[in-house]
Amino acid sequence: MQDFAQEFTRALGLILSGDPGLWEIVLLSLRVSVLAVLISALIGMPVGAVLAVYRFPGRRVLIVLLNALMGLPPVVVGLAVYLALSRSGPLGGMQLLYTPTAMIVAQVLLVLPIIAALTRQVVEALDEEYAEQLRSLGVSRLASVPTLLWDGRLALLTAVLAGFGRAIAEMGAVIIVGGNINHVTRVMTTTIALETSKGNLAPALALGVILVGIAVAVTGAVSALSLRGDVEALRHA
């Protein structure tokens, strides 16, 4: 393990000294996963909320399906997106294969069901609690959606962070649709896999610990910022 301690110090040094190659990889990972999560939240939250407050035929089936899709294997999503974006695929003309955009598309497919399904749960619980009150105030179901989403924002933040965790940690999809191209589509997970396959186990693990640390720090910072914002808002309320 002496080997690892040494490699860890070396990798930490690279990060702290602002090594451009390593930071490029970190920033690309964050850019791809943050964008994928933002897009998923913009679509997934309204979808989840509508599923929560409206009653229509097939709703139960949709909810079961959505819950099941939370467990989509990344490699399957990667293959499906590859087949769609390949030059021989239906969307090949868009020239998106082996670009960060393709990686974002794949991650949206992985994250969207998580955010939508968790939002549905959160909003349904709130709706049961407040429905009577909202209806007595003359608020329609559709109009109550933004209110319920806002009220559940802390729980929804957890949903978003769960989505971010899924996106930043997965490799099966991005390595197929991104191709792990140096300086173009190489992200944290694919770098670690590449170093591992070179037999550089200690550097790979050191890199992994640091990169995971960065991902955890981002998640922690977002939670802390929003919690503090809420405490302040409460104080001024």
Added chain:
Amino acid sequence: MLKPGAGWLRAVAVAAAVMLAGAARAETPFITVQSTTSTQNSGLLDAILPQFTARTGIEVRVVAVGTGHAIRNAMNGDGDVLLVHDKAAEERFVADGWGVRRFDVMHNDFVLVGPVEDPAGVAGGQDAVAAFRAIAAARAPFVSRGDDSGTHKAELRLWKLTGLDPVAASGEWYRETGAGMGATLNIAAGMGAYALTDRGTWIAFGNKAGLDILVEGDPRLFNQYGVILVNPARHPHVKAREGQAFIDWLTGPEGQAAIAAFRVGGEQLFFPDAR
């Protein structure tokens, strides 16, 4: 119910800043090369591609997968150039109209690596086929790529010469990983198993733990790499001019010298042989 707090705005601002930091990348001309894990895992491409880019201004984007996978991707039109090591499959690729023409680029050789304890007693031999027979007879663990790669095809050709069918023992002493060369070597190291590998990946490999080269020097272990331009007649979007420039450079004096100059620990990994 609460009003939107400042913390939320800040969180969104941080997210936006992160994204802007990575945006805006000048579009330089580039080609996509479908290649094999050995050229990437050995470090060869990282060493020579910057020289080509400096000379021509063309960036080379490498997708490194097994040879079989690379050929599939190229048939789908997801690459401009194919740089792989399975001559029979490459010639079929050209004959079927997917590629324009095949050029030899370089060679090295395959080696049989295995645990230094050598339960099958093959160490020091030069006959790869006899060594494979001994491994099968001893039912000693053997790790196969199992992924239709150039190395996997070479391994299967050797098994065919033994007249044995190792796949019948798959899951017992014969283990198919379905993974890249490096990943397979990691598994061989972990299990104390035999494996066939290209010498380039082996020399550059960092986790040799208990493994060593046991059989080498058999002419049947020759490993030839070839380069092919994907046929623009099949895929009109192929960047034929830039792709051909890369092939010309790789098989020309400058590229060949760059390949010969690439060393790991003082050892030459690839031997240029373009004609």
